[in-house]
Amino acid sequence: MPFVANTEAQQQEMLEAIGVKRLDDLFADIPPELRCNGLDVPAGISEQQVRDELAALADHNTTGLVSFLGGGLYDHFIPAAVDALVYRSEFYTAYTPYQPEISQGTLQAIYEYQSAICRLTDMEVANASLYDGGTAVYEAIMMAMRVTGRNRVIVDDSVSPIYRKMVGSYTRNLGIELLETQSAEGLPDRKALAEAINDATAAVIVQTPNFFGCIDDVSDLADLAHEHGALLIVSSYPIALGLLKPPGQMGADIVVGEGQSLGMPISFGGPYLGFMATRRKHVRKMPGRVVGRTVDTQGREGFVLTLQAREQHIRREKATSNICTNEGLCALTAVAYLSLLGKHGLRDLAQTCADKADYARHRLLQVPGVTMRFPNRWYFNEFVLNLPMAADKVIRGLFTRGIAAGFPLGRYWPEMNNCLLIALTEKRTKQDIDFLAHTLEVIL
Amino acid sequence: MKLIYGKSVPGRRGVRPVGSDVPTKAEIRKNLLREEPAALPEVSELDVVRHFTELSRRNFGVDTGFYPLGSCTMKYNPKVTERIAHYPGFAYLHPLLPQLPGGETMVQGALAVLHRMDLLLREICGMAAFTMQPLAGAHGELTGVMIIAAYHKARGNRKTTILIPDSAHGTNPASAAIAGYGVRTIASDADGVMDATALREALHDGVAGVMLTCPNTLGLFNPRIKQIADLVHGVDGLMYYDGANLNALLGKCRPGDVGFDIVHVNLHKTFGTPHGGGGPGAGPVGVVERLVEFLPTSVVCERDDGSYYLDYARPHSIGYVAPFYGNFAVVLRAYAYILMLGREGLLRVAENAVLNANYVLAKLRERYDVAVDRVCKHECVLSASRQEKAGVRAIDIAKALIDRGFHPPTVYFPLTVPESMMIEPTETESKETLDAFIAAMLEIADLAEKDPESLKACPRTTPVGRLDETRAARKPDLAYLL
Numbered sequence: 001m002p003f004v005a006n007t008e009a010q011q012q013e014m015l016e017a018i019g020v021k022r023l024d025d026l027f028a029d030i031p032p033e034l035r036c037n038g039l040d041v042p043a044g045i046s047e048q049q050v051r052d053e054l055a056a057l058a059d060h061n062t063t064g065l066v067s068f069l070g071g072g073l074y075d076h077f078i079p080a081a082v083d084a085l086v087y088r089s090e091f092y093t094a095y096t097p098y099q100p101e102i103s104q105g106t107l108q109a110i111y112e113y114q115s116a117i118c119r120l121t122d123m124e125v126a127n128a129s130l131y132d133g134g135t136a137v138y139e140a141i142m143m144a145m146r147v148t149g150r151n152r153v154i155v156d157d158s159v160s161p162i163y164r165k166m167v168g169s170y171t172r173n174l175g176i177e178l179l180e181t182q183s184a185e186g187l188p189d190r191k192a193l194a195e196a197i198n199d200a201t202a203a204v205i206v207q208t209p210n211f212f213g214c215i216d217d218v219s220d221l222a223d224l225a226h227e228h229g230a231l232l233i234v235s236s237y238p239i240a241l242g243l244l245k246p247p248g249q250m251g252a253d254i255v256v257g258e259g260q261s262l263g264m265p266i267s268f269g270g271p272y273l274g275f276m277a278t279r280r281k282h283v284r285k286m287p288g289r290v291v292g293r294t295v296d297t298q299g300r301e302g303f304v305l306t307l308q309a310r311e312q313h314i315r316r317e318k319a320t321s322n323i324c325t326n327e328g329l330c331a332l333t334a335v336a337y338l339s340l341l342g343k344h345g346l347r348d349l350a351q352t353c354a355d356k357a358d359y360a361r362h363r364l365l366q367v368p369g370v371t372m373r374f375p376n377r378w379y380f381n382e383f384v385l386n387l388p389m390a391a392d393k394v395i396r397g398l399f400t401r402g403i404a405a406g407f408p409l410g411r412y413w414p415e416m417n418n419c420l421l422i423a424l425t426e427k428r429t430k431q432d433i434d435f436l437a438h439t440l441e442v443i444l
Numbered sequence: 445m446k447l448i449y450g451k452s453v454p455g456r457r458g459v460r461p462v463g464s465d466v467p468t469k470a471e472i473r474k475n476l477l478r479e480e481p482a483a484l485p486e487v488s489e490l491d492v493v494r495h496f497t498e499l500s501r502r503n504f505g506v507d508t509g510f511y512p513l514g515s516c517t518m519k520y521n522p523k524v525t526e527r528i529a530h531y532p533g534f535a536y537l538h539p540l541l542p543q544l545p546g547g548e549t550m551v552q553g554a555l556a557v558l559h560r561m562d563l564l565l566r567e568i569c570g571m572a573a574f575t576m577q578p579l580a581g582a583h584g585e586l587t588g589v590m591i592i593a594a595y596h597k598a599r600g601n602r603k604t605t606i607l608i609p610d611s612a613h614g615t616n617p618a619s620a621a622i623a624g625y626g627v628r629t630i631a632s633d634a635d636g637v638m639d640a641t642a643l644r645e646a647l648h649d650g651v652a653g654v655m656l657t658c659p660n661t662l663g664l665f666n667p668r669i670k671q672i673a674d675l676v677h678g679v680d681g682l683m684y685y686d687g688a689n690l691n692a693l694l695g696k697c698r699p700g701d702v703g704f705d706i707v708h709v710n711l712h713k714t715f716g717t718p719h720g721g722g723g724p725g726a727g728p729v730g731v732v733e734r735l736v737e738f739l740p741t742s743v744v745c746e747r748d749d750g751s752y753y754l755d756y757a758r759p760h761s762i763g764y765v766a767p768f769y770g771n772f773a774v775v776l777r778a779y780a781y782i783l784m785l786g787r788e789g790l791l792r793v794a795e796n797a798v799l800n801a802n803y804v805l806a807k808l809r810e811r812y813d814v815a816v817d818r819v820c821k822h823e824c825v826l827s828a829s830r831q832e833k834a835g836v837r838a839i840d841i842a843k844a845l846i847d848r849g850f851h852p853p854t855v856y857f858p859l860t861v862p863e864s865m866m867i868e869p870t871e872t873e874s875k876e877t878l879d880a881f882i883a884a885m886l887e888i889a890d891l892a893e894k895d896p897e898s899l900k901a902c903p904r905t906t907p908v909g910r911l912d913e914t915r916a917a918r919k920p921d922l923a924y925l926l
Contacts, residue, residue: 001792002717003520005874014803015873025796026802026819027696029665036698040567044786047524054780058533060553060631062541069538072767079459081489085496087526093505095516096722098854101906102846105503106446109496115923119483125922128722131579134767142622146735169740169763170586173593173624183686215476243476267529268554269539269768270579271724283920293924301773302908304560312582313857317627320772324582324620329720332496339448339485339492340459346655347481349461351470359466378472390547399546407540420479420676430465 002044067404068360070382070423071211072133072160073272074261076239076349078337082263085336092329096289100304106328107303110291112337119255120241120338122248123277127288129326130274133258134166134168137205137235138286139321140254140276141167141176143201144231146285146320149255151176152200154193158183158210159235161412173273186374186384187212193221197228203254207235208247212409213357213382213421214374222251238262238275240380242350256279263329263337273330284310318414349426353381356424356433363437364422369444373419376421382423384409384416388444393421397443403436405443445907448495449924452485459489483926502907503721504851510877512804514823514854514866515613515661517691517713522784525717525777534776542754544912555752558744558769561728561779567783567891568790569690569707570700571730573619575739576770583765584708584727585619585655587740590762591706591731592653592682593623593637594738598760601680603652609638611662611858616655616686625652632860636816637666640675647675653682653706659689661858661866663801663820665697671701682706682735687727690714691800691870692822695791705732708916716776726774740765796871797822800878804867807882811889815861823868826853827861836892836899838863843910844891848884 002437006014011023020026027035045053067075086092090105097103110128117126130136141153154172155164157180164180181192188206197204204225208216218234225232231253239261247255259273260266276326278286284307292306312319341349361383365368388393390409398405410417424433464610487495505511511518529535538552541547548555562574578584589606596603606620609630617627633639637660659665666672667877673683685699685707691714693699699707711717712725719725729737741761742754754769785793798821805824809817815825828838842865843854854866869878891899903909 001789003522003789003872004792004796005877006796008637010875011796011799018799018806019808023799026795026798029667029819030697031667031670034670034697034702036570036696036701039695039787039790041564041782041787041790044784044789047522047657047784050780050783051524054528054557054776055533056530057553057556058531060556061533061537062550063536064535065550065709069540069544073539075536075538077462079489081459083530085493085500086733088497088500089507090503090505092718092720093507093518093521094503094721095511095513095518095719098513099842099846099852100842100911101853101908102502102504103721103905104907105501108445108447108501108502109721111922111924115449115925116484117891118923118925124925125920131583131724132767134764135579135583146595155839158500162764165646165764166767169590169765172763173590173597175624207823215472217475241478242482243472243477245476246482247446249478265530265535265773266538267535268537268551268772270766270771271773272767283922289451290920290922292916293921294911294912296598296911298909300908302911304911304913304916306913306920306922309917311614313614315618316614317617317621319614319618319621322582322586322615322622323580324613324615325580325719325723326723327720328722329718330724332721335448336492336496339487339495340489341461341484342456342458343452343484343486345458345461346484347863348463350771352464354470354472355464357470357810358470362468378476379470380472395544396546399544399550404538404541404544404547407545411543418642426462430467433466 019163023394065402065404066435068406068422069404071407071421072258073266074425075266075427076261076425078263078342081340082333082336086329086333091332096325097305100302104302107291109332109335111293111303113331114291116335116338117277119276120238121277122246123255124280125283126277127286127290129331130276130288131327132272134163136256136276137163138167138170140233140256141203143254143285143287144233147231147282148202148229150200150202153203154179154181154196154201156181156183156188157203158188158212159205159207160211186377187216187434194224197224197230199228200229201230203231203233205233209237209240209380212374212384213379215380216378217250219250240352243354259334262334264333271327271330273327273334285320288323289326294314301425352426353424356428357381357383360433361422363433367437367441367444382421385420385422387418387420390417394443398439401439403439445498447924450483451487451491454486456486456488458487458492509849510873510881511851512867512869513851514868515688517868517870519716519870520872521716521718522781525780528780529773529777529824548753554751555744557776557779559746559752561775564782565709565728565730567672569730570698571707572733573739574728574730576728576739576775577766578708578727578729579766579771580723580725581708581727582615582619584729585615586623587729588684588706588708589620589623591735591738594762595682595735596652604650606652607646607654611660611860612657613688614892618897635662636662638672640668640671641709643672644675649679651679653684655684655686657686657689659692659821662815662825662860663823664816665821669702677844688713689822692794694794696794706737711774717774717777724771724774726771738762756924793871796911800869800871800873804869804878804882808885811886823866825861826865826912828863828865831892832863834892834896838865840899841888844885844899846903847905850881850884
């Protein structure tokens with residue numbers, strides 16, 4: 001049998017030591033009427049067969065499209081050293097570092113990850129990670145409610161619609177007043193937000209670059225939130241932060257985001273990485289595992305899980321969150337990736353992404369009938385085009401030529417049926433962009 | 445060991461990202477840009493590789509040695525599943541692709557994995573349908589409690605409370621609380637399982653459900669489980685099965701047949717996916733027929749022609765709990781694992797997991813106190829209360845095990861047992877490994893009597909000794925900043 005070590009002779013020996021006759025005797029405490037007599041599952045297969053079978057399924061997926069799909073998840077290049085390090089089995093076959101003396105590898109790596117997130121966002125503390133960008137927004141909202149003692153929350157609709165749907169599900173039964181403001185021309189509408197906020201508001205949530213790809217200086221929104229005693233939560237994109245002003249410098253109180261772009265394959269929905277950073281004064285209200293630096297009995301520096309008095313295994317129903325594990329291996333991936341690229345590498349990479357998007361805009365706007373949905377805005381690597389016909393139709397047409405053109409915004413904003421969200425990463429070449437533009441010309 | 449930031453040398457570069465091949469340069473308004481590049485390390489690729497390789501040597505995984513961490517099911521993670529997770533047809537598949545017009549046909553292989561895994565888990569757990577969305581065990585619990593809430597809302601029930609045994613994982617009460625329920629704790633009886641009388645007294649019309657781990661965190665199967673389920677159903681409450689300990693029951697007993705209405709399965713425990721130093725895991729949730737309509741959106745369905753689609757038209761669904769379809773790459777590994785084990789293999793998992801735990805128990809019960817001395821399932825819980833009289837606590841035994849090359853058991857959990865040590869060997873360990881562990885435990889028991897002080901100084905073989913956790917919490921140093 002695969003993955004079971006004991007031979008039948010050994011099993012017999014062990015049963016004798018236990019003082020029973022048969023393996024089945026060990027299950028005698030399960031009443032017979034509750035027993036199950038075998039499963040209707042196919043017989044086991046060998047390693048070779050399972051590889052073949054799943055390779056065949058993988059082949060049923062279409063890869064090799066020239067893809068301009070983003071929407072919060074991006075196809076960035078992953079250096080070989082990232083996988084080589086993450087797949088050292090001392091890392092990936094370990095669990096939560098409950099025994100710090102034999103877990104310094106995981107613990108120090110997470111401390112370094114927390115430091116990297118702080119440096120990238122210009123915040124003071126970060127946790128060891130959450131599940132993904134969407135649950136990170138939800139956890140940030142819950143945290144803001146604990147900090148302020150209020151339960152009214154304003155989310156701008158330029159925040160990812162997927163995240164907003166997740167927040168909607170989680171908060172449905174909690175008596176939270178969840179307001180959505182409508183963005184104006186691709187950015188949060190300052191007037192709408194000023195009208196929506198009041199002294200019972202716990203948090204304002206915005207995103208930059210937002211779902212439309214527009215970049216925003218949200219300093220004024222931080223001031224607005226703070227005037228009313230609310231927190232500003234900013235969701236961001238870590239690669240963009242190689243180039244863009246960090247949310248910490250704009251007055252954000254909690255910064256969250258999706259960390260998939262930091263060395264993780266896109267893997268059809270996960271695993272991903274939710275990051276969260278905040279101000280030192282809020283650290284005890286922050287959810288999730290946290291690693292801290294300390295010393296051992298001989299004064300040697302070492303790392304431990306800390307501030308556990310916030311957590312479920314101590315606090316049970318009074319915990320700051322129900323989260324138990326983090327996405328440890330994804331956090332390790334992120335810090336290995338950020339270290340490999342380094343200070344200048346990340347900035348250069350971000351600039352390259354922005355340059356490619358800039359060229360793509362230039363090139364695509366030469367196609368007759370194509371315009372920018374939100375002109376006069378600033379962009380990083382993603383933007384919205386107005387097309388002279390339904391985006392769905394264009395997407396179908398481009399699929400037949402091997403292009404995944406982008407995301408049709410009509411799916412979430414019915415009035416934007418002709419709008420296409422296009423993302424660029426360093427992996428798309430000038431040739432890819434020219435091919436997209438040329439093919440679009442043919443189709444329109 | 446130096447931090448990676450301490451190895452930084454101004455001007456040194458690591459991996460060189462591809463340069464721009466386009467003729468234009470993006471111009472972004474200055475007030476939107478950062479003034480200085482983020483203060484990431486300036487290190488070479490080799491610096492980074494050496495650094496993290498050195499860190500990995502300060503870590504202990506299942507591949508390093510025996511890892512009997514109770515309630516965590518630290519079994520061997522087959523290497524082949526890592527290979528499969530990296531197949532480009534899966535790893536490079538964008539999750540928004542099937543949401544594009546005409547895109548569904550491009551992800552049929554991935555949807556097949558999700559749907560077939562759903563079918564396998566239905567059969568293994570005796571449930572009507574599963575969602576793969578929950579991203580971890582605790583996330584599965586939250587999803588399950590949200591389904592409980594949706595069910596009662598649809599029925600017009602006014603429910604306020606979830607009942608949870610005192611031996612439960614902390615995530616159970618935390619999940620119930622953040623979903624908006626009050627929590628009431630139910631005591632265990634002398635047999636270490638939920639006390640049916642205490643439950644009967646606590647039951648009332650406001651009880652939304654009961655969350656149970658079975659076998660529980662003492663490794664014990666509750667023989668009155670059916671009776672408990674009947675009582676709870678009597679007030680229109682729902683039975684929630686925390687699947688943390690499902691490894692003990694594979695092919696032997698199905699939660700659905702026992703009367704559970706909702707289950708979550710920790711794929712990283714029962715189905716052998718790596719724990720990753722604390723995630724990512726996956727916590728698919730299964731439900732009985734009358735709860736299927738409440739499952740999260742979307743649901744992977746099969747058409748008559750054998751093709752798959754994502755169903756979003758689900759008016760009673762609790763909505764999105766994950767951005768897409770769950771931790772797909774984790775589900776994929778677990779799917780491959782189940783295919784390899786098959787019908788017979790699954791049964792052997794439960795049998796050998798239970799055999800190994802009982803063997804350890806049989807060999808150690810003379811020298812250590814046992815929480816409840818009867819046949820256990822996949823794990824046994826010992827207590828160091830006898831050793832404590834000589835000043836040796838569970839933590840000291842744990843640290844002494846580290847010096848002997850073993851990962852310690854879970855200590856100080858469950859909370860209902862003083863000085864508890866929860867040992868879960870798993871089926872992938874051999875008798876020789878167990879014998880070596882048993883010998884170490886017996887030697888430590890001897891030392892606890894003869895030379896207790898020597899145990900206080902453990903561990904001696906690790907790069908750092910016992911760390912000052914009080915200092916860490918009092919003056920949190922959580923990031924190295926300039």
